[in-house]
Amino acid sequence: MAYMTQPDYVKYVCSCGQIKPITSLYFCRHCLQIRCGFCICHEVDSHYCANCLENMPSSEARLKKNRCSSCFECPSCFHTLSTRATLAQPRQTPEQGSGDSKVENKQAKKMYYLSCFNCRWTSRDVGIPDQPVASGGWPERVNPNATRVNQLLDYYKAIAQQEKQEKLDRERKKFAIRGKYITLTDKTGLTGAMARNIAGLPSSESTMSAIANFVPSVASAEVEELSEEFYTKELNLNQITSMAQRLAAPEWQPSSVARLYPVAKLLSVKRSQRCRACDHNLTKPEYNPGSIKFKIELLAFYHVPEVKIISCEPVRAGGVCQLLLKLSNPTAHEMQLRLLQPADLPQPGAEPDKAQPDTLHSLDTSLEKSLNLDKEEVWRETVQREACVAATCRMLTPDLALTLAQRDDAAEYDDDATHDANDIIMWRKSNKVALRLQVECAAGAAGAATAALALQYRYRNAVPAHEPRDHTLHATLLLHLGDICG
Structure with missing residues (x-):
């Protein structure tokens, strides 16, 4: 008997056809569907530094190029740099009228420098002077190509603004019918220049001047020749940076170790995930970067029945x-559950629960009130794709209705289990039940042993708090049972 309790041995089929473990899936309580990472929209809620936990809005993070101003990474091994303190000795000045030296009556000043506890790299190795403050105040390097990069950004912004204006003009001419207004400016008489000034956008004159004054780059056929040192000087690999060290600073790309400067630490983000079908939030974290709690956490692990493999006999071709x-x-809540074959499940277009038309009407109403976001065509094609559940074994599902009790955290520490006098049910314990099933393998089968299983369970939706509804839902699973023995 081989014990297989890892989550990768039991995978669930998402509504879009992807096959994922239950720990990587979500459950939308509004459209009652299992969602994976391809069925949700990822939205950035806040930016923060994972080292100092400084929180900042998106506009400030954009100005700082998504980097923290007080935390740095080691340019050699990419570990977080630590601030070390040292005492600066007072200077000695010659006394007036004599050649003797006299120490000024001053206390030693505390200075700070950056140090890496992993590779022992310090900011003194590249000549960065010590700073009188522990955080902030570290000198910033100026990008030598900053002027050219800003010119390119202004040019492409002007091109985008011009194309947007031309598209708007074409649409205005297309729908230029008396009494019809395509934009609010046509109705109120507000000119385009006034609207751009109110919105803070650049005027058309500045846009045209940015395009006219732009100087394109010119390719040159002459290439500077390499000096003789590249052929005669002995190469020391310990003094040459690696590719990862150069790409960590793309503005300068240092070639020698002596030119490695501290790299500002990248900001982390807290993101919320939204269902693409009904636009409701599936997960939403707290705004505080130090908090690990979620305001909304609709993971499938908390709503869909979990199936684990306790043990399985070796699978042999043509055997059971x-x-x-x-x-x-x-x-x-208490849950009723049945085991079915995947072929017995209703079609995706069928109604999930015909016995409760009011529930479907309430769902349609909530969908109409939800946000009207544009859905990507690629995602629509993915949703219409059916899951490819290729099973080499057939699981013999019994015609048995199971009733599982609600989850009780206190019962997790109870070791007493109820043993039923049944060939299928081995034992019951709180909200868990163990089943003994038969798996049949076809003759001549080879390779990995996989079996498909379908679950029909009763789910109580508590989203409308005043009137909870029960729904009959289905889930398809794919179980990996090892390799087929000859």
Whole structure:
């Protein structure tokens, strides 16, 4: 008997056809569907530094180029640099009228420098002077190509503004019908220049001047020849930077170790995830960067029945083996569950629960009130694709209705389990039940042993708090049982 409790051995089929473990899936309580990373929109809520936990808005993070101003990474090994303190000795000045030296009556001043505890790199290695403050105040290097980069940015912004204005003019001429207004400026008489000034956008004159004054780069056929040192000087690999060290500073790309400067630490983001079908939030973290809690956390692990493989006999071609499964109810309500074959599930276009038309009407109403975001055509094609569940074994599902109790955190520490006098149910414990199932492998099969299983479970939706609704939902699973023995 081989124990297989890892999550990769049991995978769930998403509504878009992707096959993922339950720890990588989400559950939307508004459209009652399982969602994966391809079925959701990722939105950035806030930017913060993972080292000092400084929080900043998106506009400030954009100005700082998504880097922290007080935390740095080692340019050699990319570990976080630490600030070390040292005492600066007072200077000695010659006394007036004599050649003797006299120490000024001053206390030693505390100075700070950056040091790496991993590779022992310090800011003194490249000649960066010590600073009188521990954070901030470190000198910033100026990009030698900053002027040219700003010119390119202004030029491409002007091109984008010009194309947008030309597109708007074409649309205005296309719908130039009496009594019809394509924009608010046509109706109110507000000119385009006034609207741009109110919105803070550049005027058309500045846009045209930026395009006219732009000097394009000219390629040159003459290439500067290499000096004789490249052929005669002995190469020392310890003094040459690696490719990762050069790409960490793309503005300068230092070629020698003596030119490595501290790299500002990149900012991390807190993101919220939104369902692409109904535009409701699936996960939303707290704004505080030091908090690990979520305001909304609709993970499939908390709403969909969890299936684990306790043990499985070796799978042989043309034979039948025993499989021990453990099913858990993660919700706070009692759940009815049945095991089915994937072919017995209703079609995706069918209604999930015909017995409750009011629930479907309420869902349609909530969808109409949701945000009207544009859905990508690529995602629509992905949703219409059916899942490719290729199973080499067939699981013999019993015609048995199971009832799982609600989750009780206190019962997790109870070791008492109820043993039923049943060939299928081995034991029950709180919200868990262990089943003994049969897996049949076809004759001549070879390779990996996989079996498909479908779950039909009753889910109570508590989104409308005043009237909770019960829904009959389905989930398809793919179980990996090892390799088929000859």
